[in-house]
Amino acid sequence: MNTPTFRNWQSVQTEVLRRIHAREWKPGDLIPNEADLALEFGCARSTVNRALRALADNGLLDRRRKAGTRVASQPVAKATLDIAVIRTEIEERGQKYGYQLILRNQAIPPVAICASMQTGTTEQLLHIRALHIADDKPYALEDRWINTTVVPKALNEPFQEISANEWLLKNTPYTNGEIAFHAAVSTPDESSILNCPEHSALLVIDRLTWDNSLSVTKVRLVFGPGHQLRTIL
Amino acid sequence: MNTPTFRNWQSVQTEVLRRIHAREWKPGDLIPNEADLALEFGCARSTVNRALRALADNGLLDRRRKAGTRVASQPVAKATLDIAVIRTEIEERGQKYGYQLILRNQAIPPVAICASMQTGTTEQLLHIRALHIADDKPYALEDRWINTTVVPKALNEPFQEISANEWLLKNTPYTNGEIAFHAAVSTPDESSILNCPEHSALLVIDRLTWDNSLSVTKVRLVFGPGHQLRTIL
């Protein structure tokens, strides 16, 4: 059997994928080493390396020095959700974006917020509540605390036209963050703002971002009923 | 000022990240080309390329041939959720895993399922309902349809001990899939199985996987109240 030669790393990747899908290499199996594959595919080892590294990044292969490369036995599917600016998200779906500021003041947040943001319990933060609107219908309720020690410039922003969501993403650097998704029953308050029946099930996203060891902002986004987050595997 | 030399692609990446965070390079800015950066950093162009490519993969940079590399103006945060086998998920949190099969039969699915799986409306599929249990408490309800034309071997599986979730991930190849998250109010049925109050807000994951153009399985996972999906940014 004469194997065709694979000229680029994508085609090598495709062929390796094919073998995994066709179960020629089963989960847990050790696959040939880079040098051998390079020989077989008629390309350089670095080309094979590139292909296998990409697959390992996607969780399909486990690689360890000396131990070799094996097909992941628990093929962990990685769902990558793109968290964009809400305005962009809405506009990309061809809907009209609207925005309405509900509240903007400085206050001492509840202790739970203080604790997670690691700010003092006597420290005032900037509190913003706002509604994002798609095609004149409520889309998501944003409830945010901003650490003004870290982002003093936020104090000069009215957030009347531009949402804190958008302003912060454009103007504030951050190094890392956490994000969590869960479902919650709507409070009377949320129901009236989002114009939905009480006790609706709402998708909630909590996000907390840090600049090095200082908390920048903590935000809760409550989406209207039926909202879906989707992505491909 | 004498610039230190950067010996590896990670340190180049770190330095580029620093400049972005420090706003030396702002969103939308064009950054120097690879050759210049290589010169500045005292390394090879391929090293710079590796670093910038990695950052572009993470959505922090936009790169286009000839046009050059610029800092992403809409820094789209990418939240990567690892979707593992539920048993593993539970065990990794140090909890005891339990499993209970509720239903296993062959039936013609509702039209909505047929439509999304692109199977005929007269075609019988394998229907599985099962409960995943963490520390003796209901964790998630799995409701699944399996295309037995594609996975005939599933017909020989009792799914009494091993969940369909786990069996399929280990035994069935797939090429692509879709996944969606949303919140739903519990039905009476779900409430009793998950042992939660009626009208609880539950996190629901719908997943549909394909092997090339044939649907493999469609599954709905309904998690108990309070369940969170978390990841880091």
Place this chain on the structure above:
DNA sequence: AATGTCATTATGTGCATACATAATAACATG
């Protein structure tokens, strides 16, 4: 048997070079 040493091995990475490819700008031509 337990422990330590060392050679071996497979992946990880850096570098110089070459060429491919996409996008753009400059230019020429009708």
Place this chain on the structure above:
DNA sequence: CATGTTATTATGTATGCACATAATGACATT
């Protein structure tokens, strides 16, 4: 002036080579 051609430029990638590094196993030593 519009349009097509060409040169230029920055990224994309393949290759061969070298060396780094982690993990392993074989072997020796206690």
